[in-house]
Amino acid sequence: MINFNGTLATQDSNVLTQNRGFLYGDAVFETVKIVNAKVLYLEDHYFRLMASMRVVRMEIPMNFTMEYFEEQLISLTNQLAISRSARARITVFRNDGGYYLPTDNTVSFLIHATALDAVSYSFDEKEYxxxxxxxxxxxxxxxxxxxxxxxxxxxxxxxxxxxxxxxxxxxxxxxxxxxxxxxxxxxxxxxxxxxxxxxxxxxxxxxxxxxxxxxxxxxxxxxxxxxxxxxxxxxxxxxxxxxxxxxxxxxxxxxxxxxxxxxxxxxxxxxxxxxxxxx
The missing domain is CATH 3.20.10.10 (D-amino Acid Aminotransferase, subunit A, domain 2)
Known part of the structure; x- marks a missing residue:
């Protein structure tokens, strides 16, 4: 199960056809940790994502507020029944069109999430x-x-x-x-x-x-x-x-x-x- 542009879809849904993120690396992303239905450091992640989109000249959707960002992440983990701790990644990519030069600066996004074993950060004693x-x-x-x-x-x-x-x-x-x-x-x-x-x-x-x-x-x-x-x-x-x-x-x-x-x-x-x- 993934979240594609705010709609929950099966993992094998074909959202990569002519995807500029795949073809040219024309995408930015954030990986977040979610604990008890709360995105840790939400504001920092959101503003870094917005800044990244501006740097690469992506058009930021009007509805892409911090609250919307959080809602989309939590809706997916709820659907996946991940209640305690999760790792989630939101990838924002420029929409299809063009080669190196895009014909459209609007974007789509994709979110996937997996459960984490622990809520707290742990100290690993092994050699590293x-x-x-x-x-x-x-x-x-x-x-x-x-x-x-x-x-x-x-x-x-x-x-x-x-x-x-x-x-x-x-x-x-x-x-x-x-x-x-x-x-x-x-x-x-x-x-x-x-x-x-x-x-x-x-x-x-x-x-x-x-x-x-x-x-x-x-x-x-x-x-x-x-x-x-x-x-x-x-x-x-x-x-x-x-x-x-x-x-x-x-x-x-x-x-x-x-x-x-x-x-x-x-x-x-x-x-x-x-x-x-x-x-």
Missing amino acids: EVDLFKDFYITRQLLSSIKTTNRILNVAASIFASENDLDNCLLLNDSKNVVEAIQGNVFMLIGHKLITPPVAEGCLNGVMRKQILKLAKTIEGIEVVEEAISPFELQKADELFVTNVIKGIQPITKYRKKNFKVNVSKQLISKLNEIITVA
């Missing part, structure tokens, strides 16, 4: 090893900061990680600085300084990134900054972790011969779960 992915680089530009369906670099990095028995890879930009991980933003703790790359470096303007920047400032003794991360600094780090809205925080325990602590990661996960409890 990463390395650098250097086959392709992220460019420092506005398109890199939004979620489009052109994610072939992330696909290639995921295959590289699998082939090399890694849990994830750190992606580099065209200045050879660490930008993010395959499926989330990256944070590095050195001493009492928590660092994440600024959006200008080419990283995704992540919804969970924003939450972590805010929560980390409430931890006494931690200085939170946005600045470029050189690969050479990774060996000096005390902690490394990846953030996204589905997982929350994934601590990195190993990079090459360096092992990392997880103390601040644990504190932040606890703070995230307090927010969910309040919500």
Whole structure:
């Protein structure tokens, strides 16, 4: 079961014929976590989606309000009888017509959802090893900061990680600085300084990134900054972790011969779960 333009349809419905999202990557998307029929960080997701549509010159429908956005997500999870926790993705694509140059800037959307095992964010104690992915680089530009369906670099990095028995890879930009991980933003703790790359470096303007920047400032003794991360600094780090809205925080325990602590990661996960409890 999916939600196609506000209408519930079967999963095998043919909505991909001449689809510009499929043909040209002419689509943007948001992945959200829904807990007890509530979209977490709804406002942040909605405004990022609207900003993404504006960047790529899509026409935003008059009825596409934040309330409509929420209603469509919840209606699908209700239909699927997912009551506690769900992962849902809304993909907005430009309507058929044209080749590279579209003949129409109106849009359609598609939502699908799956159940998640847990409501709260959990702390995974297992080893989590990463390395650098250097086959392709992220460019420092506005398109890199939004979620489009052109994610072939992330696909290639995921295959590289699998082939090399890694849990994830750190992606580099065209200045050879660490930008993010395959499926989330990256944070590095050195001493009492928590660092994440600024959006200008080419990283995704992540919804969970924003939450972590805010929560980390409430931890006494931690200085939170946005600045470029050189690969050479990774060996000096005390902690490394990846953030996204589905997982929350994934601590990195190993990079090459360096092992990392997880103390601040644990504190932040606890703070995230307090927010969910309040919500």
